[in-house]
Amino acid sequence: MPDRTPILAANWKMNKTIEETERFLAEFLPKVPDEGGPEVVICPPYPSLKTAVELCLQSRVRIAAQNMHQEEDGAYTGEVSAPMLIELGITGVILGHSERRQYFGETDDALARKVPVALDARLEPILCVGENEAQRDSDETEGVLTRQIEADLASVDDGRLGEIVIAYEPIWAIGTGRTATPEQAQEAIALIRGLIRSRSAEAADAIRILYGGSVKPGNAAELLSQTDVDGALVGGASLDPGDFSAIVAAAA
Numbered sequence: 001m002p003d004r005t006p007i008l009a010a011n012w013k014m015n016k017t018i019e020e021t022e023r024f025l026a027e028f029l030p031k032v033p034d035e036g037g038p039e040v041v042i043c044p045p046y047p048s049l050k051t052a053v054e055l056c057l058q059s060r061v062r063i064a065a066q067n068m069h070q071e072e073d074g075a076y077t078g079e080v081s082a083p084m085l086i087e088l089g090i091t092g093v094i095l096g097h098s099e100r101r102q103y104f105g106e107t108d109d110a111l112a113r114k115v116p117v118a119l120d121a122r123l124e125p126i127l128c129v130g131e132n133e134a135q136r137d138s139d140e141t142e143g144v145l146t147r148q149i150e151a152d153l154a155s156v157d158d159g160r161l162g163e164i165v166i167a168y169e170p171i172w173a174i175g176t177g178r179t180a181t182p183e184q185a186q187e188a189i190a191l192i193r194g195l196i197r198s199r200s201a202e203a204a205d206a207i208r209i210l211y212g213g214s215v216k217p218g219n220a221a222e223l224l225s226q227t228d229v230d231g232a233l234v235g236g237a238s239l240d241p242g243d244f245s246a247i248v249a250a251a252a
């Protein structure tokens with residue numbers, strides 16, 4: 001049985017000022033065990049990244065960004081590059097979140113460049129994939145996930161696939177309060193692992209694949225107990241230190 005340390009990642013989206021970040025961490029960090037248990041990653045908005053890195057230095061909590069541009073520098077107004085994140089002490093980056101795909105025109109072509117750029121910069125990519133409600137209702141989930149995984153990971157060497165984190169996030173479950181059933185999460189994540197296995201058996205055993213979509217303290221344990229579910233990407237419930245620490249505890 002492959003031994004994969006679970007990851008609990010908090011996607012704060014466009015929430016929390018620097019002051020609110022400080023308050024959250026003052027309450028949350030004492031609840032995170034010093035050793036053992038899952039890896040914990042918090043993804044604040046850009047302005048809070050430096051503060052969050054500094055406040056988490058003495059803890060096991062790592063800080064990741066919510067997006068990054070594929071170029072190192074240049075005329076890309078409003079964008080941030082991998083070297084800029086590394087300079088702040090960031091260890092990972094969410095890529096391809098459905099909100100970025102939906103509202104900001106993030107494409108699979110851009111993601112095919114971003115994922116290897118993040119890996120080369122030593123940023124752990126958390127690549128998000130998932131189908132929308134109409135696609136699920138018309139049985140297109142498998143096709144959508146296959147297309148996204150094939151396109152987004154097209155330029156990653158097979159030998160490096162195990163270093164990536166994938167988050168399966170059905171769009172119909174994000175921020176809606178409607179959670180995938182544990183069986184739906186397991187089935188989709190097993191499918192994704194199978195796609196990775198077709199390129200590298202070693203990577204398929206090593207890669208962490210998370211579930212995301214209305215994870216709460218009350219449903220986390222059951223979702224996380226599924227064989228192929230290696231953790232969760234948590235939006236709304238990660239904004240509250242009590243709720244997020246309860247979700248972390250559910251993975252222990």
Ligand code: PEP
Binds near residue numbers: 175233
């Ligand atoms: C997300 O946006 O990544 C997410 C999973 O949000 P929520 O937990 O609020 O559904």
